[in-house]
Amino acid sequence: MTNSIDEIEYTDLILATGTNTTENHPVIGAKIKRAVKQQGAKLIVIDPRKIDLVKYADIWLCQKPGTDVAVFNGMMNVIISEGLEAKEYIVERTEGFDALKTTVAKYTPEYVEKISGVPAEDLRKAARLYAGAKSASILYAMGITQHISGTDNVKSIANLSMICGNVGIEGGGVNPLRGQNNVQGACDMGGLPNVYPAYQQVANEDARKKFETAWGAILSPKPGLTLMEMMAAAGSGAVKALYIMGENPLLSDPDLHHVKKELQNLELLVVQDIFMTETAEIADVVLPVASFAEKDGTFSNTERRVQRVRKAIEPPGEAITDWEAICGISNKFGYPMHYSSAKEIFEEVATVTPSYAGITYKRIDKEGIQWPCPTSDHKGTKFLHKDRFSRGLGLFSAIEFIEPNEWPDKEYPLILTTGRVLYHYHTGTMTTRAQGPSERCPESLVEINPADADRLGISDGQMVKVTSRRGFVEAKAQITDKSTKGTIFMNFHFAAAPVNLLTNPALDPTGKIPELKVCAVKLAAA
Amino acid sequence: MEKKITVTIDGQEISAKPGQTILECARSLGIYIPTLCHYQNTTNVGACRVCVVEVENARSLVASCCMPVSPGMVIRTDTPAVRAAQKMIVELLWSSGDHNCLTCEQNGQCELQNLVYWLKIDQPRFKIEPPGHALDDSNTMIHRDLNKCVLCGRCIRACNEIQVNEVLDFAQRGSYAKVGPAFDADYIDSACVFCGECLQVCPTGAITFKQAKFGGRPWELNKVRTTCTYCGVGCQMDLYTKDNQIVKVSGNREYGQPNDGSLCVKGRFGMDFVSHPDRLKKPLIRYKKNEDFKEASWDEAFSFIADKLNAIKKDHGSDAIAGLASARVTNEENYLFQKFFRAAVGTNNVDHCARL
Numbered sequence: 045m046t047n048s049i050d051e052i053e054y055t056d057l058i059l060a061t062g063t064n065t066t067e068n069h070p071v072i073g074a075k076i077k078r079a080v081k082q083q084g085a086k087l088i089v090i091d092p093r094k095i096d097l098v099k100y101a102d103i104w105l106c107q108k109p110g111t112d113v114a115v116f117n118g119m120m121n122v123i124i125s126e127g128l129e130a131k132e133y134i135v136e137r138t139e140g141f142d143a144l145k146t147t148v149a150k151y152t153p154e155y156v157e158k159i160s161g162v163p164a165e166d167l168r169k170a171a172r173l174y175a176g177a178k179s180a181s182i183l184y185a186m187g188i189t190q191h192i193s194g195t196d197n198v199k200s201i202a203n204l205s206m207i208c209g210n211v212g213i214e215g216g217g218v219n220p221l222r223g224q225n226n227v228q229g230a231c232d233m234g235g236l237p238n239v240y241p242a243y244q245q246v247a248n249e250d251a252r253k254k255f256e257t258a259w260g261a262i263l264s265p266k267p268g269l270t271l272m273e274m275m276a277a278a279g280s281g282a283v284k285a286l287y288i289m290g291e292n293p294l295l296s297d298p299d300l301h302h303v304k305k306e307l308q309n310l311e312l313l314v315v316q317d318i319f320m321t322e323t324a325e326i327a328d329v330v331l332p333v334a335s336f337a338e339k340d341g342t343f344s345n346t347e348r349r350v351q352r353v354r355k356a357i358e359p360p361g362e363a364i365t366d367w368e369a370i371c372g373i374s375n376k377f378g379y380p381m382h383y384s385s386a387k388e389i390f391e392e393v394a395t396v397t398p399s400y401a402g403i404t405y406k407r408i409d410k411e412g413i414q415w416p417c418p419t420s421d422h423k424g425t426k427f428l429h430k431d432r433f434s435r436g437l438g439l440f441s442a443i444e445f446i447e448p449n450e451w452p453d454k455e456y457p458l459i460l461t462t463g464r465v466l467y468h469y470h471t472g473t474m475t476t477r478a479q480g481p482s483e484r485c486p487e488s489l490v491e492i493n494p495a496d497a498d499r500l501g502i503s504d505g506q507m508v509k510v511t512s513r514r515g516f517v518e519a520k521a522q523i524t525d526k527s528t529k530g531t532i533f534m535n536f537h538f539a540a541a542p543v544n545l546l547t548n549p550a551l552d553p554t555g556k557i558p559e560l561k562v563c564a565v566k567l568a569a570a
Numbered sequence: 571m572e573k574k575i576t577v578t579i580d581g582q583e584i585s586a587k588p589g590q591t592i593l594e595c596a597r598s599l600g601i602y603i604p605t606l607c608h609y610q611n612t613t614n615v616g617a618c619r620v621c622v623v624e625v626e627n628a629r630s631l632v633a634s635c636c637m638p639v640s641p642g643m644v645i646r647t648d649t650p651a652v653r654a655a656q657k658m659i660v661e662l663l664w665s666s667g668d669h670n671c672l673t674c675e676q677n678g679q680c681e682l683q684n685l686v687y688w689l690k691i692d693q694p695r696f697k698i699e700p701p702g703h704a705l706d707d708s709n710t711m712i713h714r715d716l717n718k719c720v721l722c723g724r725c726i727r728a729c730n731e732i733q734v735n736e737v738l739d740f741a742q743r744g745s746y747a748k749v750g751p752a753f754d755a756d757y758i759d760s761a762c763v764f765c766g767e768c769l770q771v772c773p774t775g776a777i778t779f780k781q782a783k784f785g786g787r788p789w790e791l792n793k794v795r796t797t798c799t800y801c802g803v804g805c806q807m808d809l810y811t812k813d814n815q816i817v818k819v820s821g822n823r824e825y826g827q828p829n830d831g832s833l834c835v836k837g838r839f840g841m842d843f844v845s846h847p848d849r850l851k852k853p854l855i856r857y858k859k860n861e862d863f864k865e866a867s868w869d870e871a872f873s874f875i876a877d878k879l880n881a882i883k884k885d886h887g888s889d890a891i892a893g894l895a896s897a898r899v900t901n902e903e904n905y906l907f908q909k910f911f912r913a914a915v916g917t918n919n920v921d922h923c924a925r926l
Contacts, residue, residue, distance in 0.1 A: 049803065049828040070765065070834035071803050077734035189925070222802030224897035226904070227924050233904035234912075235895030235922045241905060246918050261913035264888065268911075268918030271925065274892045283892045283919070284882045287875075289907055290896030296926045312878045319848055329875055330863065332850030336799035337809055337816060337841070341900025343797045345804025345828060353900055356794035356809040357816065357844070361851020362868065366896075366903040370910050372868060376876035379914030381906065389902035411826060412804070466763060469800050469836055477846045479781065480711035480839035484764060557925035 045347045047181060047217035047427040048414065053079045055215030057177035060097055061090035061112070061201070062187020062561075067466040069221050069346075072183075073097070086177065088170050090115060091187065092461065093533060094526045103170045106528055109461050110191055110448035110562040111160035115167070116200035117148045117445065118156030120207055122171035124148065129175070130209030137433065138206055140440035147442035159445060175208050179215030186223060186463065190561045192449050195554040199441040206438045212429035222346035224470070225336075229344035232400070232415070233393065237268030241397040258396050261379070270556040272297075272549065279306035287314040287373075289366055290333075294322035295471035295539060298547040298558040299514050316369055319473045322539060333366050334359035340386040341367075342408070344415070348425070350403050351412035448562040449550035452530070456512065456564035458496065459531045462543050463561075472537035488541035489522040491533040492567070497523045500567055507570035510534065512563050515545035518570045532567060577643040592634035592645055593621055603647050604656065604685055606663075606773055607722035608635040610823070611830075612731045618663075618722050620685065622655050623647045631655055653689065660685050661694035666745070667774075668700035668717035674775040678788040681773035682720060703748060708756035711764050711780055711839045716748050719776035725749060725768035732832060733767045764835040770821055781842065782810070782818035791817055795825065798837040799898070805829035805837050816841050883915065892919035 052058060053075045066073030073096070079085035080100045089101040092109045107115050123129050124145055134141050153164030174180055182205055188197045202211070202218050210216035222228050234241040244251035246267055256263050269277055275297065277283035286307070297303045307313055307326055315327040324330045338359040344350045359365075364372075367389060371381040383389050387405050394400050402417040402424075413424035428434065452459055467485035468475040475481045490508055502508055504523045509516055510532070519534065519541040527533050534543040548563040574585045579596050586595045591614065596603050607618040616633035623634045626644040631652060634645075646652070663682060671677045706714035721740070726749060729738040737751050737760055751760030769777040791810040798805040806825040810818045819838050823831030853871035854863035866874070882890050893915075895907045904922075911920045 069801050069803050070763070071805055071829045071832050074733045074735075074765075074832060078731075081734060082731070224802060224923075225797070225799050225804065226899065226901065227802060227897035227922075229901040230895050230897045230899075230904045230922045231924055233895075233901050234908040235904045235920055236924075237918050237921050240908075240912070246912075255912070259909060259913040262916070263912055264916055264918055266889070266918060268889075268920055269892060271894060271921040271923060274894070274919060274921065277892070282890065284886055284890040285879055286892050286894070287879075288894040289903070290898040291894045291923050293894070293923070293926075296923055311882060312875070314875055318850060319843075319846075320850060324850075328856045328859075328878075329871055330850060330854040331871060332852060332854075335844050335849075336898075337796065337844050339900070341902045343799075343804055344901060345797075346802035347804075347828060349804060349828060350901070351797045351804050351806065352795075354794050354796045356792070356796060356811050357814045360845075360849045362853070363849070363851060364868070366899045367906050370903065370906045372872040373875050373879075374906075374910050374914050376872045377879055377910075377914055378876075379910070381910070383906075386900065386902045389906060393901065393905050412828075467835060469840070474799075474843040475836060475840050477843040477848060478836075478840040479842055480709070480764065481835060483710050484758075484835070555925065560926070 045217065045219040045221070046211060046429060047215070047219055048347045049075065051215045051427070052076060052181055052183070054083060055079065055085060055179045055181045057086040057088070057174060057180040059088045059090065059174060059180060059182045061182065061184050062189070063183050063185035063221050064091070064093070064095045064097075064187070064463060065183065065221065066096040068185060068223065068464050070466065072221060076100070086173055088173060092528060092531055094528065103166060103173060105162045105166055105170055107160040107162050109459050109531060110193070111445065112188060112191070112197045113193055113200050113443055114151060114156050114159040114445040115162055116204050117151035117443070118153055118162070118167050119171040119174065120144070120148045120204055121151045122153060122168050123175045123207060126172070128172065129207045133209035134207060137212070138438040138440060140442070141207070143442040144203055144440040147444065174204070179213055180208065180210050181215060181217055181219055182210075183219045183221055185221045187561060189555065189557055190559060192550050192552050192559045193446055194552040194557045196443045196446070200443055203440050203443070206440065211438060212427070212431065212433070214427060217427060220346070225345075226343040228346060228348060229342070232344055232397070237270055241393065242399045255396065272551055272556055272558060275303055275306045278310050281309065284310060285312040286310055287316070288323060289316045292317075292321040292323050292471045292473060294326070295542055295544065296536065298544050298549040298560055300542055300544045301515055302549070316366060319477070321471070321473055331369050332361065332363040333369060334363050338363070339365045342390060345412070348414045349412040350400065350408055350415060352405065352408055449559050450513070450548050450562065450564045452564045456566050458565050458567055460510065460512065460546060460563050460565040461531055461533050461561050462536055462547060463533065464537065465535050468535065468537035470537070472539070476537065488519040488535055488538040488543070490519050490567070491522050491524050491527040493525060493527045493529045493531070494523050495529050496532070496567070497521065500569070502567070502569055509568050509570040510546060510565050512546035512565045514548070517541045517543060517545055532565070575639055575641045577639045577645060579645045580647055586639045589638050592623055592632070592637050592639055595639055596634065596645070596647060601647055603634050604688065605635060606681060606685070606720060607724060609724045609727060609771055612724070612727035615723055618720065619659050620656055622652055624649050624652055657689050657691060660689055661691060661696060663720045665694040665696035665698045666701070667720065668715070669774070674718065675778045675783055676775035680775060701745065706756045708758040709780070711835070712757055712766060712769055713778045713780040713783065714757070715776055716750075718774045719749060720774055721747055721749065722773060723749070724771040724773065725777060728767040728771040733765050735761075735763055735765065737762045738768060764839060765833065766835070766838040767832060770831070779818040781839070785815075785817035786812035795822070798833070800836045800840065803828055805833055807833060807837060809841070815845050879915065888916035889919060891915050891917055895920055895922040897922055897924060
């Protein structure tokens with residue numbers, strides 16, 4: 045997030061798109077509802093599903109899945125043609141506006157209606173409302189990113205935010221809500237193929253030299269493979285060994301049949317986890333590790349706040365912490381790693397990670413600090429890009445709408461979109477083993493609009509078969525107007541109905557993120 | 571400059587902002603006024619009247635939680651009239667419920683119990699007549715015994731004003747009055763999303779953490795502050811443990827950002843996975859493809875992995891090895907993981923499921 049969670053409650057307008065916040069980030073969801081009900085904030089929801097937040101929205105734009113760029117371009121078309129943009133801000137703080145203006149010119153509300161199904165008049169209202177707010181925060185999540193146009197979608201959001209001068213101000217910003225507790229931290233720490241900690245490029249010679257000195261090793265200048273590329277390389281034999289720490293790609297990745305074959309082709313698959321996950325079952329070595337409650341350390345949340353994790357109990361059996369396991373392997377491998385505590389590792393992190401340099405366990409004992417925090421007397425950063433963008437000027441990107449990789453046709457007439465539900469989390473390894481959440485939500489459901497159900501003769505609670513070009517799954521139907529006509533929704537929590545057998549592995553060319561939010565399916569009674 | 575108002579509380583002068591309540595001013599002076607229905611950052615309703623004080627020239631005792639200060643106000647918090655009124659209120663609350671501390675999970679942290687003790691009440695002067703409400707034992711997360719409810723309305727305000735789930739409200743009138751979801755439904759049959767904010771704010775044993783029942787007395791539990799392991803909000807929470815088990819989970823308003831003490835159903839009621847029997851306890855090695863796993867020592871496991879990795883590196887180069895870091899584990903662990911691949915193995919083949 046460019047801005048902070050706290051600011052959401054006290055801003056003038058919230059635009060929530062591709063985030064089912066009350067289910068996936070319930071505590072932020074409550075803040076949005078408080079902002080609307082108690083602070084008088086306006087709320088625009090842009091989402092193909094009638095999520096809970098729609099109840100609180102001033103305007104709901106229900107776009108056809110995968111048409112986000114068209115909708116954002118349409119909003120900017122209205123804002124520019126009506127002269128509502130932040131002219132001074134655009135001149136002083138940004139570049140590339142003219143190209144953007146030229147591109148969005150053809151995205152008139154009527155043209156956008158044809159692509160997205162969003163009524164032209166609603167689009168105009170939303171654009172005016174957004175442009176009229178003193179500070180407006182855009183919140184988004186995987187509904188925006190898990191498309192072949194994921195990067196384009198995010199850039200479009202940044203465009204919209206910048207043409208109204210909302211980046212670099214309190215209560216504004218471009219705010220991705222991170223789905224996993226430490227996805228921010230995993231990125232910050234260099235858990236990515238092209239960057240070291242703090243996003244220092246592996247291809248940059250200065251950065252590489254710095255880390256070669258710090259780590260006492262020769263480092264490769266060649267950016268590595270992304271997750272989806274690793275899987276493909278495992279399939280082709282280019283990658284022979286894969287070490288997986290705390291991930292379950294055999295339930296979370298698209299086109300699972302394929303992923304399983306690829307993983308089985310490896311010479312060595314090491315899985316380090318707290319449970320025997322679907323992926324661990326096909327591993328060569330399984331390492332038992334401590335859960336979050338059994339270790340010390342830090343997580344970095346979605347607003348860049350580095351917070352302490354504290355050990356409350358001992359791990360079961362012979363389980364040890366993930367970091368102890370890594371050290372154990374590294375020591376035998378021939379690269380000694382000796383640390384006495386998580387704190388000692390964090391101290392090393394701070395020396396090579398400029399944005400974390402001023403953070404110590406002592407400083408974050410009572411309250412976490414938001415990076416960048418470059419020095420020990422720096423208070424941390426509540427919102428980014430104040431007065432100046434990290435790159436200098438904010439860069440507009442002129443972006444054309446492209447269709448999703450797979451669109452409904454005669455044979456597969458419905459769109460399947462996927463996500464989480466309130467009571468479960470990701471691949472369900474934790475929540476399906478928790479009594480309460482499982483009691484409230486014991487199984488996967490296929491959410492179907494009443495009109496579609498009627499047409500297909502499907503009744504509530506009936507088993508249905510959902511088929512895509514890649515496979516099929518069976519689950520119970522739930523008839524609900526939360527799904528709009530022509531689009532069904534399934535979650536990916538349950539191994540019994542692994543929806544990622546159906547999803548499309550087509551990737552965004554830049555972000556390499558698969559298009560999990562749109563694929564074509566057919567539906568029938570099972 | 572905002573105008574300041576000077577008032578006197580128990581002989582101490584204080585300069586207050588217009589709109590501040592007597593309670594807020596007293597607390598800033600360190601003067602204790604008991605409360606029950608008051609809950610910070612929610613509407614002051616003045617329902618319980620436990621916070622009454624004497625104000626000079628006022629016709630009656632006033633509820634300090636609701637009464638804004640006015641210039642020259644002279645307030646006394648510990649007069650015989652104040653104490654007599656507080657005792658009366660607490661005795662009425664006591665006698666109109668089934669406040670049996672012997673079996674109550676809140677024993678030791680019950681605000682009604684604390685008030686009885688603080689006011690030095692031996693016995694209520696009224697006959698104890700519990701209302702006889704049926705228990706809501708309908709689910710595995712939240713237990714409700716409305717016979718222990720003092721109708722303070724904190725759960726209602728928590729549900730409507732803090733979490734904005736809009737499930738709870740008062741129903742019925744007079745001595746039949748009760749709190750609950752629409753149509754007197756049990757939680758499991760209502761629109762409740764089990765955030766558990768109601769049980770966190772309940773001052774008595776009316777709404778409690780079901781799975782913590784008989785899990786340990788409040789004073790036997792060890793409290794550890796940590797960060798939730800579910801989504802990216804990073805809620806600050808207290809894990810209450812006993813005998814190496816998590817007994818219950820609570821939010822804590824004192825911790826402030828990012829969640830101000832609120833949690834969701836996963837954070838509060840989704841932690842039993844930690845002690846689930848399915849947890850992995852020993853390293854497992856499959857020495858040959860298609861064989862079963864065999865239990866191994868850590869030393870064997872480390873050697874097995876290191877030897878294979880070294881052999882693959884030698885035969886096929888560093889880039890034939892790849893690793894998936896994790897959005898689930900700590901910064902320290904992710905840091906070491908990528909350091910291992912980059913510095914030890916010699917490849918940048920490190921990614922994680924940020925994209926999934």
